Structure formats: C-alpha cells, structure tokens
Amino acid sequence: MSSSTETYRERLAQLKAEGRLRALPAAGYFRYDLSDNDYLGLGRRDDLRRDFMARCEAPLTAAASRLLAPRQKEAVELENTLADAYGRPVLLFNSGYHANTGCVSALADARTLIVADKLVHASIIDGIRLSGARFVRFRHNDVRGLERILEKEGAGFDKVLIVTESVFSMDGDMAPLRGIAEVKGRYPNALLYVDEAHAFGLFGERGLGLVRELGLDNAVDVLVGTFGKGAASAGAFVAASQTVVDYLLNTARSFIFSTALPPLCHAWTLRMLQEIFAVDALRANLRAISERFRRGLEAVTGQENPSCSQIVPWIVGSSEKAVELSANLREHGVNALPIRRPTVPPGTERIRFSLNAALTDRDIDEILKVIATL
C-alpha cells in the first residue's frame, strides 16, 4: 500500500536520476569562493562587522509587521537615505522575493497585461501568477519582440506592466534598457518595472544601479533593489512615485502580512550603504577582473560568453556535466555551483561564477588555470 508521501519519494528519485536533486552545499573552506553574491566583498570584511557589532544598539526584532511595529527608526532612516539618493519615495521589503511577489501581484490585475523578459527571476514569475493578469513573455532581451506584443495586445488592457531585470542573474548580461524605455514611452498605459538585484551597489553613480548609469530614472516607474547581494545584508526596496509607494503599502500582501526585518538588519544595511556610496574603486576593480575572467573563459572553452558583469556563466548543457564539473572545481579549491533547470532553461545548464571585488588579477589567472585543466 502506498503511503501518503510515496509520490514525494518518487519525485525525489526522479530528480536524482536526472541529476537535479538539490541539497544544501557542504560547508568548507575554499581558496576561491565564487558561489555567493557578495559581489563587493563587503560581507567578507571582518573589520566592518566587528566595528558595527561593537557599536550597534538596534533591536534584534521588529516584533511585528511594518504597519504594526512601533520600532521604525532604522527602517525609516534607511528608506529616507535611499529616497534621497533616488529622488523619489522608497518602501522596504523583507527580501527581493517579497518585493517581487508582493509588488507585481499588487500592481497588476485581470485588466492588466504583463509583458516580461523570458528569463526574469522566479520571484517575478510567482508575482505574476498571483496577480491573475494576462502574461506574455518576450524573447530574452528582444526589444522588437516586446514591441510586437504591445502592438498586438497593448490597447486591449487598462494597464501594461513591462518587466525586466537590469543585469540578469544567470547569464550576467544586461537588458537593453534604453530600447525598452523607448518602446514603453510610446504606450501611455504602460509602466516599466526593473529589478536591479544584481546591479544595485555595482553599477551607476554611487552604486545606484544600471538605470541610474544609463540616465533612465524617469522612464522606470518601479525600481527594485535588493540588499542580500552587493549590499552584503538582507532585504529589498522599491523606489517609485508616492502614489505607487502608497498603493504598495496598502495592497502588497508580502509587505502587509510579514514581520519586518530586525532593526539591527536595517542598521547594518545603512552601514553598508555608506560603504557602497564610496567604493568606486572596488566597482572599477570588479569590472576589470570580470572582463579578464570572461575573456579567459572564452579562450579556454572556445564559447562566446553572454556576460557583461560580475556574473559569468560556463554553459555546459547538462545537469550531470554541471554537477561533475562543479565537484571537480571544488577539489581544486574553487567553489562555483552548478545551476540546473528549472532555474535555467533545459540545455543551458551551467556553472555560475560569481566574482567579487576582493579578487585580484592573479586570483583570476589561477582560477582560469584550474578551469583549463578540466
């Protein structure tokens, strides 16, 4: 007789057979750790952490959601600091996942058409699913494809929400934001939503992102940034008009129905912002070593690489191969994780190298040497 969990066991066995069974990575020391998103290396800085811990007196719990919690000081200070930098109101969320699921589902309804890049993050897809809106994807980074969808369907809806990332999490390439903004500008009922998770802290003046670097603030209606990556903290924010921020505060369920992050966490993010605003040299180093690594990887693999950022994929085409190569890299002191479907489309399974600004040219050359031996 099959038990109530038999189907789960079968599914797990199937995932294992396909080389797609997930497990928590083993803890360990690696000479080169290219697995996390601490792109500026700020989370590796014991001096910053010790100094912060010695001085910080912020509470360890918010003990309620933002709408109920009396302890607002650090959150409000963080929102104000970001609002000053972006020149428009900001609302914090507990994570990028909360921000995307909450905002997309709040901003769209059955009278909305959502047009999203084919490769947007799972948190955006989940927000779209929750919204009940009509959803059409355009081919990755294909402005003309986006335009065709809008020409065909745009007028039939109250609103069109165009969604993209600025730097894509898996290919490390960049959205053609200027072209997308230009198309959006031709549709008065369109809003542009840009997730800067992998660009915040890394691109643009003071690390304010790719939208700022390209001078597109006015074209982007909803800008999402996250703190768990370049900002070496946790949480996320949305920068938008006062109307949109007020609307999200009243309707985004992930904002309303979740305990706010600890004030201590907001205080650390504020501390990290001071660093981020000031580290142009680190950003420049990260760009230079990323370019060096991308070119080196192309030379070793003979494959053109899509990356133009600190995220550099090595596309190997199967889960088994990605898992095997990742294990081999680890044996040589390089930690870089295999990425499999459904996170990436079938046939594009890869090793994802996530570079950080603490690496030197020599480190990059050493890592490339290891890759060449495999």
Ligand SMILES: Cc1ncc(COP(=O)(O)O)c(C=O)c1O
């Ligand atoms: C593009 C993008 N958006 C949002 C998120 C989610 O952010 P968080 O980790 O803060 O939940 C991620 C995380 O990997 C991401 O890559």
